Amino acid sequence: MIARRTGSLRFAFALSAVALALSLLGCGNSNPAPQEAARTPTAAPPAANADVAPQVAPSSPPRDHGDRRERRDRRRSERAEQAFSAAPIEVAEAQRTEAHGRLVEFDGTVEKILTPDRRGLPHQRFVVRVPGAGTVLVAHNTDLGGEVPLKIGDRLRVRGIFESNRRGGVVHWTHHDPGAAASAGWIRVGGKTYQ
Numbered sequence: 224m225i226a227r228r229t230g231s232l233r234f235a236f237a238l239s240a241v242a243l244a245l246s247l248l249g250c251g252n253s254n255p256a257p258q259e260a261a262r263t264p265t266a267a268p269p270a271a272n273a274d275v276a277p278q279v280a281p282s283s284p285p286r287d288h289g290d291r292r293e294r295r296d297r298r299r300s301e302r303a304e305q306a307f308s309a310a311p312i313e314v315a316e317a318q319r320t321e322a323h324g325r326l327v328e329f330d331g332t333v334e335k336i337l338t339p340d341r342r343g344l345p346h347q348r349f350v351v352r353v354p355g356a357g358t359v360l361v362a363h364n365t366d367l368g369g370e371v372p373l374k375i376g377d378r379l380r381v382r383g384i385f386e387s388n389r390r391g392g393v394v395h396w397t398h399h400d401p402g403a404a405a406s407a408g409w410i411r412v413g414g415k416t417y418q
Contacts, residue, residue: 315356368398383408
């Protein structure tokens with residue numbers, strides 16, 4: 224019982240300390256009005272110009288992040304559709320010109336299988352050695368294209384969109400385009416096409 228009373232006293236002391244601090248800062252009400260007076264709305268001071276209506280800030284609706292995602296996905300799909308409508312270029316040319324958003328189609332050998340990227344949409348990642356062009360990273364969306372059964376040394380053919388980076392580039396969109404009827408990317412390995 225004594226411990227309970229001590230806790231209550233500490234709480235009451237803390238509340239009074241907060242009230243004192245607020246009154247010293249001018250935040251407290253030193254002359255409390257009756258409850259009825261507090262409920263009565265006060266009239267706004269008259270405007271300097273009676274013809275001008277007071278400016279009221281419009282309340283903005285809450286942001287819908289779903290709309291933002293849809294617009295972003297639509298833009299990505301449009302860029303992919305534009306890239307897939309062009310003829311593919313060689314990986315070596317894409318690397319040399321530091322291309323972004325260009326369609327590539329190439330044969331290569333799996334050199335390294337990396338851990339999957341699980342942030343956001345899951346991607347299977349692997350490094351492919353391309354004759355005459357060095358290596359390129361392939362990031363394959365497993366939600367849309369399914370997982371490709373690979374092992375080091377597998378020969379494959381890849382069609383996707385190239386993005387330049389300092390390590391030789393990344394090829395993505397190696398799957399069907401869920402937002403359009405345009406041709407899309409794929410990976411062919413062992414006589415089977417993964418799209």
